[in-house]
Amino acid sequence: MPEAQAWCRVRRTSWGQDREALQWVREQVFVLEQGVPRELEWDARDAQAIHVLAEDVTGRPLGTARLLPSGQIGRMAVLPQWRKRGIGSHLLHQLLQIARQEHFPDPWLNSQSAVLGFYLRAGFAVEGEEFIEAGIPHHRMSWQPHPEPAKNKG
16 A cells, blocks of 8 residues: 655544544545435444545545445545545545454445445456446445465474
8 A cells, every 4th residue: 555645644544633624625536526415424333433534734524435334435535636536545544554453344335336446456246237426437346355375384
């Protein structure tokens, strides 16, 4: 996974601690850019989730994602002008690391169909047929970690 850039950091947080920043990024990406109705974007699971927040060196939010107790990764959003710089990969890597270290159920997510390649490259596999969520085509995906190389016993 890409290293965090000197101009960006990704940190673990909670809804209670950084609600304003998390909400602002998701409002920009999901509600304003993608047209997701506000009433579908916010749910009670935010309070239960582990969140990660990407910020620039001044503390300005650039991206976010969350991990639910069920192992579901979601609400992954990076501001349009900051995409293709490794921020999404770093957010995802942080959540996968948290899930592994804290013994969450196997990670899974509902990927927008337009970005399936991002999650395939990260080690997820498509499960089932395309479906519509919040008016946007999606696929369910499950984490398929690469097996650890066999250790030489000689």
